[in-house]
Amino acid sequence: MILWLTLMFWLFLPAIRTDGDGSCPKPNSPNCRVDCTGLSYNILCVDYVHFQTLKDDFDLLASYGKKIIVNLWNLNNSALHVESNLFGKSLVLVERLSLHNNSGLILFPNLRGAKILESILIVGSPKMAEFTIETLPDSMKEIILMNTGVTRLEVETAELARNLTHMERFTLQGSNISFIQPNFFSVFPNLNRIKFASNSFLVTDQSSGVEESGSGIGNAMFTTTLPLDHFIFKDNDFSGTPQADATTFLRRTLRSLKLHGANGYTDASVVDFSGNGILIDTGTLFELTKFLREIGSLNLRANPFENSMTITDMFANFTNLRKLDLSLTNLPISRGAFSNLPQLEELYLSGNSFTDMTAVDMFERSNSTKLRILDLSNNTLTALPEGNLERINGNLQNLSLNNNMLLPAEFTPEIVGTSDFADNATFAAINNGYRATLAHWSSLRELGLSANSWTTFDGKFLAPLTVLNTVDLSSNPFVNITKEYFANMPNSIRKIDLSMHQPEDVDPATVDEDAFSTMPPNISALILIKGNFRNWIFKRLQNMTNSSLASLETLDLQDNLIRFLDGDSLNGFPNLKSLSLRGNLLQSMANASFRNLKSLVNLTVSLNQIVRIDSNDFEGLGNIKRIDLRANKIAHIESGAFDQLSTLTNLYLGENNMTDINGVFQTNNYNLIHLGLQKNNITCFNRTALDPLRGIKWLYTSLPKEVTTSIFVDPGTDDLTTNNMMAKVYANPLDSGDNLDCDVKYDSPLLHSAQLMVTDNITLWETDHVRLEVSNPWDLSTRKFIAHVAKCYIPQPRNMTIITGNLLCSMGDSKTAGGLRVSCNYFPIYSVTILVLTCRKLLF
Secondary structure, three states: OOHHHHHHHHOOOOOEEEEEEEEEOOHHHHHHEEEOOOOOOEEEEEEOHHHHHHHHHHHHHHHHOOOEEEEEEEOOOOOOOOOOHHHHHHHHEEEEEEEOOOEEEEEOOOOOOOOOOEEEEEEOOOOOOOOOOHOOOOOOOEEEEEEEOEEEEEHHHHHHHHHOOOOEEEEOOEEEEEEOOOEEEEEEEOEEEEEEEEOEEEEOOOOOOOOOOEEOOOOOOOOOOOOEEEEEEEEOOOOOOOOOHHHHHHHHHHOOEOOOOOOOOOOOOEEOOOOOOOOOOOOHHHHHHHOOOOOEEEEEOOEEEOOOOOOOOOOOOOOOOOOOOOOOOOOOOOOOOOOOOOOOOOOOOOOOOOOOOOOOOOOOOOOOOOOOOEOOOOOOOOOOOOOHHHHHHOOEEEOOOOOOOOOHHHOOOOOOOOOOOOHHHHHHHHHOOOOOOOHHHOOOEEOOOOOOOOOOOOHHHOOOOOOOOOEOOOOOOOOOEEHHHOOOOOOOEEEOOEEEEEEOOOOOOOEEOHHHHHHOOOOOOEEEEOOOOOOHHHHOOOOOOOHHHHHOOEEEEOOOOOOOOOOOOOOOOOOOOOOEOOOOOOOOOOOOOOOOOOOOOOEEEOOOOOEOOOOOOOOOOOOOOOEOOOOOOOOOEOOOOOOOOOOEEEEEEOOOOOOOOOOOOOOEEOOEEEEEEOOOOOOOOOHHHHHHEEOOEEEEEEOOOOEEEEEEEEEOOHHHOOOOOOOOOOOOOOOOOOOOOEOOOOOOOOOOEEEOOOOOOOOOOOOOOOOOOOOOOOOOOEEEEEEEOOOOOOOOOOOOOOOOEEEEEEEEOOOOOEEEEEEEEEEOOOOEEEEEEEEEEEOO
């Protein structure tokens, strides 16, 4: 008992400090970190933090007089209150507040005393059932509520007179909504963006508008003082609402909106109703055309149209509409449905079961001459309309016909003479029974023709498209690839996707030896994924013309059952920059397989069966920057295998069978920044193994199964703390062993060590001891201890940053376990320090 009390006294010993120059505050709580590199202090507190300790930290921050960004994560106190008393004097300095996964948060934060607070984000607080504006300061600009317990949006009568004049954006996501008070949003007179996403709505049709008691949704629910720039209402769930009531709800929503571009306002708005599954009937369509006709973008994706309705001139006079998405709406093909859309640039009609667009012209009387993107994918079209799309062809640049049932005959070019053909019989043969359609789209740059069940293809189909850049022919069950596939393709083509995506038990398409000899001369990227082409594919590719070979920069041969590379497999690709051999059956890479790929920058050979790397496997790669060898079976890497790669910056060796990397790197390397070693069997880490890596900044390793981490950076950079909050770093298991050269070991089963990397781009903390705080020392439900490592002393810093974190250590089955001890060690490797955190089970 004395030992336990002594341990607890030491764990909670206070330690408030600043940097040596006094410019950056250091919080009391070991779970709080402050990033002092920006214009504002950015404080991140994670897991259990005592209220008084946190309050003391905010008082410390206040004494510096600098603006504060507050991030509180996983503070699962039984009754957490975020209010003025918590922030104290610092409240007037808080400009942004983020509360993540705080299950103990019950009341909406009381922040009325804040002076410069502009944004509040609350994520994952299911017990917080009430949202009230009376606790918000006048400075608020943005409110985001995600996955909370809020079910009602309402204000007290007295609060209706109060205006939060700076509010611009309001987001509600992942809630169960039963009530929206009429004119609720009028208390935000300058609101310009509303987003409701992934909520569940339970509404009833009420002719009077809103029931004062109980639940209900009324006519004025989204009415705002000024017109909105964006109204996003997407992916909401109405499964608990009768269909008719959901449709009525949509109509009332439309009536309540005030939008830019409507009623005389300029700068057309964006409206997104996608993914709600609400039936659009004739009445709703009328409301759409009445209230939304001058908006700039409309998305109705995945809201079904009533089967019996006709929609002739449905969007007539939508004079500002630039983008329209009607995918997955069961849209009926109606004459003139898209007439009079003079500004339309993007039209998405995917997944509507269109079978025949030839009989009815949806673009009749259309003046959509600005249309650039047309998506007709995922329908069942067997033919393209002959000529009735001509009115929109002027600027069409991207056409998707993926996943239809079109016949190749639909794509014959418009032939104007016989001079290009050997005889009149050939001319007649290729024109017999075909219609000229694509010839009208002379501006087309991207064309999607994947998954149309074609067994053959002819490049002449694309001949009229003289500026075509990209063609997708993937997922068609081609039987025999011949030179006719590419012959007469326009010289403008730069990318061809001929991926087959075939299962291994399906016979691959045969490829003629000269199949690629007619490849367009300016081809830059060739994608041949999962064609089961095997090793012979290289010889076929080498039969391309010299101009095609010289132009090729990207080659993707992923998942093709390729078993080996010989010295000549990759000859003839002088300017290749990216090569993917991912997911093949390579067991080795043969000596100098890549020696002629002098321009190669990116090499992916992951998910193969490679067992070793020899010293000259990468000979000749003078410009390589990234090599990915993950998920092979590599057990041995010959010394110096990567030493000649002076330009290499990223090397990924994770998920292999290596037991150490001693001796792999022999000469000094200043360019390698990222080294991945995660999920190997490394049991001994000698500090000299990384000595030559003078520029290493990121070391990716793995924890043993018994230990998991939640790692945070201190102080953080924007991309680590501000945006992602948690750094994506890993720790490495160091097994027990008798190797005397091993600098770090862990003694199984009582001792687990984790190896964490630090980088050299952030200011270093300096302190003289490790401070711990233990919450809930023994969790009977999970049978685990939690230790919080705050700080470690490094006597000779080299502009390095310590990455520390929380170690979660499994404690076994014994209930007699009564404590946890964490210690730290270090060894510097030039610009990197390996911080070793040791988690030991103690028995009392």
